[in-house]
Amino acid sequence: MPLLRVRDLTVTGGPLTLVRDVNFDVNAGERVGLIGESGSGKSLTSLAIMGLLGEGLSARGEVSLDGENLLSASERRRCEIRGNRMAMVFQEPMSALNPTRRIGDQVGETLRIHQGLSRRAARTAAVELLRRVEFADPERYVRMYPHELSGGQRQRVMIASALSCDPEVILADEPTTALDVTVQRRVLDLLDRLVDETGCALLLIAHDLAVVSEVCDRVVTMYGGRVVESGSVAQIIDEPRHPYTRALLATSTALSVAETSSGANLPSIPGSVPSAGHFPQGCPFRDRCDRRVDACVEMPPTEVHGTRSLACWNPVDDSELVHEEAP
Amino acid sequence: MDATRRLARAAAPFLRRVGTIVVALWGASVLVFTVLNVLPGSPAQVILGTQATPQAVRQLTAQLGLNKSLLRQYVDWVGGLLHGSLGVSYISHLGIGAQIAQALSVTGPLVLFALVIGLAIGLPLGFIGAVRHGRFSGSLIGGLSQIGMAVPTVVAGLLLVIILTVKFHVFPTSGFPGWSDPLQALRSLVLPAFSLGLVEGAILSRYVRASILEQLRSDYLRTARSKGLRVGQALRRHGIRNAAIPLVTVVGLELASLIVGAIVVENVFALPGLGLLLLDSVNNRDLLTVQDIAMLVATAVLVINLVVDVSYHLLDPRLKGQS
Numbered sequence: 282m283p284l285l286r287v288r289d290l291t292v293t294g295g296p297l298t299l300v301r302d303v304n305f306d307v308n309a310g311e312r313v314g315l316i317g318e319s320g321s322g323k324s325l326t327s328l329a330i331m332g333l334l335g336e337g338l339s340a341r342g343e344v345s346l347d348g349e350n351l352l353s354a355s356e357r358r359r360c361e362i363r364g365n366r367m368a369m370v371f372q373e374p375m376s377a378l379n380p381t382r383r384i385g386d387q388v389g390e391t392l393r394i395h396q397g398l399s400r401r402a403a404r405t406a407a408v409e410l411l412r413r414v415e416f417a418d419p420e421r422y423v424r425m426y427p428h429e430l431s432g433g434q435r436q437r438v439m440i441a442s443a444l445s446c447d448p449e450v451i452l453a454d455e456p457t458t459a460l461d462v463t464v465q466r467r468v469l470d471l472l473d474r475l476v477d478e479t480g481c482a483l484l485l486i487a488h489d490l491a492v493v494s495e496v497c498d499r500v501v502t503m504y505g506g507r508v509v510e511s512g513s514v515a516q517i518i519d520e521p522r523h524p525y526t527r528a529l530l531a532t533s534t535a536l537s538v539a540e541t542s543s544g545a546n547l548p549s550i551p552g553s554v555p556s557a558g559h560f561p562q563g564c565p566f567r568d569r570c571d572r573r574v575d576a577c578v579e580m581p582p583t584e585v586h587g588t589r590s591l592a593c594w595n596p597v598d599d600s601e602l603v604h605e606e607a608p
Numbered sequence: 609m610d611a612t613r614r615l616a617r618a619a620a621p622f623l624r625r626v627g628t629i630v631v632a633l634w635g636a637s638v639l640v641f642t643v644l645n646v647l648p649g650s651p652a653q654v655i656l657g658t659q660a661t662p663q664a665v666r667q668l669t670a671q672l673g674l675n676k677s678l679l680r681q682y683v684d685w686v687g688g689l690l691h692g693s694l695g696v697s698y699i700s701h702l703g704i705g706a707q708i709a710q711a712l713s714v715t716g717p718l719v720l721f722a723l724v725i726g727l728a729i730g731l732p733l734g735f736i737g738a739v740r741h742g743r744f745s746g747s748l749i750g751g752l753s754q755i756g757m758a759v760p761t762v763v764a765g766l767l768l769v770i771i772l773t774v775k776f777h778v779f780p781t782s783g784f785p786g787w788s789d790p791l792q793a794l795r796s797l798v799l800p801a802f803s804l805g806l807v808e809g810a811i812l813s814r815y816v817r818a819s820i821l822e823q824l825r826s827d828y829l830r831t832a833r834s835k836g837l838r839v840g841q842a843l844r845r846h847g848i849r850n851a852a853i854p855l856v857t858v859v860g861l862e863l864a865s866l867i868v869g870a871i872v873v874e875n876v877f878a879l880p881g882l883g884l885l886l887l888d889s890v891n892n893r894d895l896l897t898v899q900d901i902a903m904l905v906a907t908a909v910l911v912i913n914l915v916v917d918v919s920y921h922l923l924d925p926r927l928k929g930q931s
Contacts, residue, residue, distance in 0.1 A: 331834060333830055333833055333834060335825070336741075356838065357838075360836045360837065360838055362836075363833070363834055363835065363836040364834060364835035365836055368835075369834045371827065376826070376827035376828065377827045377828055377830075377831045378828055379828040379832070379846045379850070380850065380924070380925070381849045381850055381853075381924060381925055390832070390835055390845075391835040391836065394835055394836045394837060395836055426925040426926065428925070439831075442831075442835070
């Protein structure tokens with residue numbers, strides 16, 4: 282049984298369906314990358330898993346942790362799980378920390394909630410947690426306020442807080458996107474190392490395939506609120522079948538710098554992601570797709586072949602892949 | 609050494625604010641004095657009535673010291689204030705200080721009472737309005753507060769008088785029995801305090817609602833919930849203090865507007881407070897009393913602002929060591 286099981290997860294906001302019939306699993310200790318452009322429904326998917334959707338949004342379907350469906354669980358039960366067995370690192374370290382509470386209080390808070398630690402014990406634990414996320418002088422930092430820390434430091438604080446109760450799975454929503462390029466690497470390496478050490482599972486949301494290919498075991502591609510392709514990192518990187526995954530791959534900077542260094546334009550996906558509710562009927566990608574066929578006006582079924590799943594009427598086939606690799 | 613420096617740094621913004629207050633008070637004194645002394649109407653003429661001979665008017669003018677140069681009069685007045693002497697009333701020949709103190713024993717409790725009522729209405733209603741946002745009860749509170757804001761204090765006061773006093777005889781309509789019987793004194797303050805406090809409470813509830821809503825939508829509240837706190841717990845632990853920062857300003861402004869509003873309401877309810885004293889003094893051209901009251905109100909407003917500023921620094925760690 283997978284640790285985290287997402288089945289037919291649908292998120293609606295008023296008349297709009299923002300995430301539709303999303304299916305994927307995260308096994309214990311596994312690292313899964315969720316990729317797609319902004320507006321593809323990645324963040325909403327992660328918030329729905331946490332049960333933290335904003336005002337006016339609701340989720341249905343199934344999100345199970347160890348066989349227990351969280352979407353039908355009581356709020357009390359969900360609170361027992363949040364932070365304790367399932368933790369989240371948000372995209373914006375600048376606004377995700379309370380500006381008027383000390384770092385130590387905020388890092389130790391999860392332990393106080395779930396393990397009933399005293400204020401003092403939590404402060405001591407916070408020092409240790411900050412040390413784990415590579416703060417050189419944690420005793421000093423626990424007394425500081427968020428505005429006294431840099432973006433990278435704040436994100437490390439968020440990671441420390443997420444790790445505090447030894448969760449079974451961490452959801453990280455673009456944890457490095459808001460950071461300076463120079464510190465992105467460090468925060469990512471840190472997350473990578475700590476997930477390794479604790480053996481917890483990771484759902485890493487990113488739009489950069491290079492990041493995902495480095496950290497994750499499996500990749501789930503989302504577009505238009507749907508999962509369009511999923512598979513192992515090797516399958517997705519080496520032989521993407523869905524035209525959208527292939528296009529994402531082509532635009533991923535680290536993988537394409539060599540090919541474009543001769544002064545050619547950076548590759549991009551034609552068109553732009555429509556706003557919610559404005560995706561075309563059928564396959565959401567068909568307006569921007571160079572492989573669209575008549576059948577695309579209907580949503581293709583998701584076909585599962587071994588470890589790969591794919592929803593496309595006209596997938597990229599092997600012969601083309603070989604063709605593309607040739608100069 | 610380090611401690612003293614840290615103390616000095618913490619006190620610096622406070623001292624700067626006090627300096628600003630001194631300058632503002634000086635400016636207020638010049639303004640008040642100038643405006644009142646360029647107004648037409650000689651105090652001596654008013655005191656003696658229209659039948660008085662020019663000679664008698666001249667004599668009284670000299671007696672009151674009003675024949676001195678304006679600069680001299682200004683210096684005398686401010687000098688007196690600095691020594692704690694508010695001067696003697698032209699009309700009653702009583703010490704103005706004592707008269708104001710007497711009036712404050714009514715206005716002070718009235719304003720505080722009204723503030724308590726305003727807070728007691730505004731805080732819970734705003735809170736409920738935010739938490740129940742989008743539901744019927746939340747909208748109802750929003751609508752009621754709109755009505756409350758639209759009603760002027762005087763109208764609210766008159767309505768209360770009509771309903772509670774004329775119809776049901778619950779509270780005295782007007783007048784003040786003095787503090788010798790505290791219960792009766794409080795009873796006579798209930799209606800005026802309510803007519804002041806209702807409106808302020810309605811205004812405050814809007815700000816409280818907006819401030820709490822902003823907290824509910826903040827990223828750090830979501831973070832707090834991601835740690836396993838329920839919405840209410842997260843709001844208590846992470847939202848209240850942040851929500852209080854903008855509200856402190858609003859409460860400070862409301863306190864200032866309550867002082868001004870009290871002047872009007874005291875006249876509706878015939879309470880012998882600062883407002884009544886001010887109006888009587890204006891009618892009698894008792895300029896010195898008017899000047900003193902104006903300065904007192906200006907000082908009160910500036911001190912309230914200072915308190916607001918200091919509480920900012922206590923509530924928001926981001927302001928530490930900044931001006």
